[in-house]
Amino acid sequence: KQEVTQIPAALSVPEGENLVLNCSFTDSAIYNLQWFRQDPGKGLTSLLLIQSSQREQTSGRLNASLDKSSGRSTLYIAASQPGDSATYLCAAVGPYDKIIFGKGTRLHILP
């Protein structure tokens, strides 16, 4: 049974810092790993999708890596801004689009 864990649960950093969010999963038989952002009371916005055959994906200041053998993914945010404050969720996508989510990391960027 797939379990997804995100550490830390919450994080506060000063504006401008680079930061890393961690995601681990127990079953390496995944189709892909997807990172989302969720603002309070809103739906999820897809940030990056890493296919199981890929090692990393980049979009702007975001970079996500995937290591299936160790069951880990990281989301790197460069030069953080107050607008990056949100909850970040990772999700392991298995067969038939069954997605198992982590509980998220609440990120607060201090101006």
Add this chain to the structure above:
Amino acid sequence: KAGVTQTPRYLIKTRGQQVTLSCSPISGHRSVSWYQQTPGQGLQFLFEYFSETQRNKGNFPGRFSGRQFSNSRSEMNVSTLELGDSALYLCASSSTSNNEQFFGPGTRLTVL
């Protein structure tokens, strides 16, 4: 391309009633999944439909059901509502090319 839409956005019901939520996927997407999000349990998978067939189901009681129509629109029904059903219900659609999930804004259900 229009995104995933969900209706209604907010809903207030009382215990024992039933409710139907609707989700329209991105044009061309044939897979629709439903999730329940609560502060305590986080995001939990309900079920997934593809071409009008349920392919996968999470661990929810039979009060939770769904269906998908030939145009890929999906509905989710919850019967005999309980207070614990209060949650944000999210649907997501994906294409078969890479399984990237796109979420709608959700329906906030409050059960009184």
